Amino acid sequence: MNQTFKAAIKGLVATAGLGIALGSAQAQTVLKFGFGLNLQAHYGVGAVYMRDNIEQRTGGRYKIELFPNFALGGEREMTEGAQLGTIDLVTTSSGPVGNFVPDTLITDIPFLFRDYAHARSVLDGKIGQAILDKCTAKGLICLAWSENGFRHLTNSKREVAAPADAKGLKIRTMENPVHMTAFRTIGVLPTPMAFPEVFGALQQGTVDGQENPIGVITSSKLFQVQKHLTLTGHLYSPAVTLMSPAAYNKMSEADRKTIRDLAREAAAISRKRVEQQEAEGIEMLRKEGMQVKTLSTDEKVAFQKAMAPAYKEFAAKFGQANIDAIRDAK
Numbered sequence: 001m002n003q004t005f006k007a008a009i010k011g012l013v014a015t016a017g018l019g020i021a022l023g024s025a026q027a028q029t030v031l032k033f034g035f036g037l038n039l040q041a042h043y044g045v046g047a048v049y050m051r052d053n054i055e056q057r058t059g060g061r062y063k064i065e066l067f068p069n070f071a072l073g074g075e076r077e078m079t080e081g082a083q084l085g086t087i088d089l090v091t092t093s094s095g096p097v098g099n100f101v102p103d104t105l106i107t108d109i110p111f112l113f114r115d116y117a118h119a120r121s122v123l124d125g126k127i128g129q130a131i132l133d134k135c136t137a138k139g140l141i142c143l144a145w146s147e148n149g150f151r152h153l154t155n156s157k158r159e160v161a162a163p164a165d166a167k168g169l170k171i172r173t174m175e176n177p178v179h180m181t182a183f184r185t186i187g188v189l190p191t192p193m194a195f196p197e198v199f200g201a202l203q204q205g206t207v208d209g210q211e212n213p214i215g216v217i218t219s220s221k222l223f224q225v226q227k228h229l230t231l232t233g234h235l236y237s238p239a240v241t242l243m244s245p246a247a248y249n250k251m252s253e254a255d256r257k258t259i260r261d262l263a264r265e266a267a268a269i270s271r272k273r274v275e276q277q278e279a280e281g282i283e284m285l286r287k288e289g290m291q292v293k294t295l296s297t298d299e300k301v302a303f304q305k306a307m308a309p310a311y312k313e314f315a316a317k318f319g320q321a322n323i324d325a326i327r328d329a330k
């Protein structure tokens with residue numbers, strides 16, 4: 001075969017290859033993903049999983065850019081950003097979500113969930129899906145339940161072993177009316193605040209304490225500004241991975257299914273991290289100088305009983321039957 005012909009063949013093959021490459025390289029969409037805490041904490045490990053898998057799972061059509069550490073604002077602000085379309089993906093605790101989707105507030109009732117297995121089974125089942133579906137009418141696409149964890153009480157003033165010990169303490173709560181009612185019922189002065197302001201407020205003594213899962217307390221180094229930890233486990237804090245309808249509605253059916261699958265798979269990774277943080281974190285907090293008070297079952301029940309008057313309000317708000325359906329779920 002003469003040289004000219006060979007060169008012509010090579011040219012043809014190169015052009016064809018380029019054509020295929022360009023044809024398959026649809027414009028790639030980059031999704032901005034905001035969440036709190038660092039990449040090693042429970043939301044971060046889930047978000048990294050979604051980032052590392054979305055390109056392959058969508059044939060290169062989507063890429064995720066991560067914004068950890070509340071870089072895009074507090075959880076309420078990020079949720080609003082998803083509604084407005086300025087943020088594409090958010091993982092947030094359920095705390096502030098109730099201000100947008102009131103149906104999620106039932107999951108924030110203290111002592112509603114027995115343990116992690118109970119909470120995950122309810123949220124991943126029909127009851128949980130029905131709540132996620134309520135997001136759409138409120139301008140949010142809630143892809144999956146993730147997890148923040150059981151919350152415990154910290155303060156800088158004194159050991160809290162019983163509800164009476166907490167009386168009069170100024171405790172930061174999330175911007176969540178159910179949490180505020182519960183704490184007010186035991187004589188605490190609830191101060192709602194976005195999480196990025198919490199460390200400073202504790203440092204300045206604007207509030208005496210706060211309540212959060214172990215993974216939040218350790219990853220945010222709250223042990224530097226809190227002396228006492230009481231393992232109340234007073235409520236299970238779900239998290240939600242949600243999406244902006246502006247981004248979601250542009251997706252093909254196949255890519256919508258992919259992003260929902262990825263959010264569920266990421267939640268499983270986050271849940272494992274929550275358990276790991278809890279298993280390792282309490283000892284770490286002791287080593288960092290916190291006085292850790294473990295409660296007996298009776299002592300925990302005392303907190304539940306002290307919050308009982310709030311249950312009348314919760315029953316009126318959510319319906320006793322709905323509360324029982326969750327509480328009694330296996």
Ligand code: EAX
Pocket residue numbers: 036075092093095148174194195211212213216237
């Ligand atoms: O989602 O605000 C809170 O206390 C949350 O637990 C924290 O932002 C992690």
